[in-house]
Amino acid sequence: MFLGYSNSAGYETKATNLLKKMHSMRHEARVDEFSLTRMCNLTAKLGSSWYGKQLHSFMVKTGNDISGFAVSALVDMYLKSGCFDEAYNAFNGCSYGSVDVVLKNAVVVACCREGKVDMVMEIFSNQTWLNDVVSWNTMIAGYAQNGYDKNAIERH
16 A cells, blocks of 8 residues: 555655554554555655654664665665765664665765765775675775775775
8 A cells, every 4th residue: 555655646645644544553553664664765755854754763663673674765765855864874773784785885875975985984894794896986986076086096
């Protein structure tokens, strides 16, 4: 139902109302990780950072924020809503088992876009097992785009 509502223009309010109704019927209709990540996508589409923060809080309270799928949805939602700090905090606060190379590279791109090259090195140092060719190229390009040409050459 969430997928149908969120993909159809004009039905976004029905999706949020359905989530509220499911939450109020805790024993009869469980709000699961998949419903919540779909709502993250809808929130990103709407660009509602306030609703996104409420949704994130709900996910934490219900334990639906720990899988890689959920963390990816949260980071994506925050980045699309223009909330870099919240996206980085969601990424940085998750367990390492929840992070895959795609999510890590998305956060590296966001850090570079925001000019936070120091955060890029922190991510690389803390999660070395996820450093692939795309990660390295992204980091080098990020350094170059942010005026750290010498660092980009040294990293190469």
